[in-house]
Amino acid sequence: GLRIGVLALQGDFREHLRSVEETGASGVGIRRPAELEGLDGLIIPGGESTTIDKLARAFDLAEPLRARIKDGLPVYGSCAGMILLADEIADPATDLAGEPQQTFGGLDITVRRNAFGRQRESFETDLDFKSLDFSATDDGVAPVHAVFIRGPWVERVGSEVEVLAQVEPADPAHASHAAPLPGTARIVAVRSGHLLATSFHPEVTGEKRVHELFIRMIRGEA
Ligand code: GLN
Numbered sequence: 001g002l003r004i005g006v007l008a009l010q011g012d013f014r015e016h017l018r019s020v021e022e023t024g025a026s027g028v029g030i031r032r033p034a035e036l037e038g039l040d041g042l043i044i045p046g047g048e049s050t051t052i053d054k055l056a057r058a059f060d061l062a063e064p065l066r067a068r069i070k071d072g073l074p075v076y077g078s079c080a081g082m083i084l085l086a087d088e089i090a091d092p093a094t095d096l097a098g099e100p101q102q103t104f105g106g107l108d109i110t111v112r113r114n115a116f117g118r119q120r121e122s123f124e125t126d127l128d129f130k131s132l133d134f135s136a137t138d139d140g141v142a143p144v145h146a147v148f149i150r151g152p153w154v155e156r157v158g159s160e161v162e163v164l165a166q167v168e169p170a171d172p173a174h175a176s177h178a179a180p181l182p183g184t185a186r187i188v189a190v191r192s193g194h195l196l197a198t199s200f201h202p203e204v205t206g207e208k209r210v211h212e213l214f215i216r217m218i219r220g221e222a
Pocket residue numbers: 045046047048049050078079080081083113114149150151152
């Protein structure tokens with residue numbers, strides 16, 4: 001079976017490990033560089049991107065991870081994990097020494113952190129999500145119930161990046177946000193080759209199809 005690592009420095013890695021096991025793959029928590037060996041894929045969980053960045057550098061994981069992503073290791077990032085996969089952060093946090101947060105990168109996108117505004121930093125909505133037709137029923141593909149917890153959105157996608165889901169401007173979950181560009185759909189799920197990222201947390205709702213999509217990407221079936 002497949003062996004899927006879940007970066008286990010901070011955040012909701014336990015929930016991702018459970019989601020991985022539910023697909024039939026084995027999940028393994030990753031805290032040290034040596035543990036990156038022999039993985040078929042890696043998940044970067046939700047949490048706090050600045051903390052995961054700091055810990056990854058302190059544990060000497062950041063550089064090997066960057067290299068593995070460049071080499072083609074399939075990686076799925078949710079929320080903070082999306083931020084850590086992004087090549088660029090629109091509004092990076094700086095630490096007390098004034099140093100901006102870093103990412104592992106690999107995904108040609110620009111993300112904005114905590115993007116959905118202060119009034120409703122956390123919300124839930126239903127999304128049309130491309131690439132999930134493998135589990136289509138006669139009624140078509142059921143929407144993905146998405147939980148956002150101070151999540152980012154994607155402000156720029158490179159030419160190789162496919163948009164999988166957006167929060168539409170007509171969605172009441174969108175309307176109340178202090179958006180710099182009101183009336184604009186917000187990209188919340190993307191794929192580029194072996195990399196997948198969502199602004200929301202399928203691992204907390206029992207939604208299995210996003211993890212199944214990731215497994216299918218690893219198998220070359222999607
Ligand atoms: N706001 C967090 C960050 O910037 C992400 C929140 C999450 O992962 N739920 O890292």
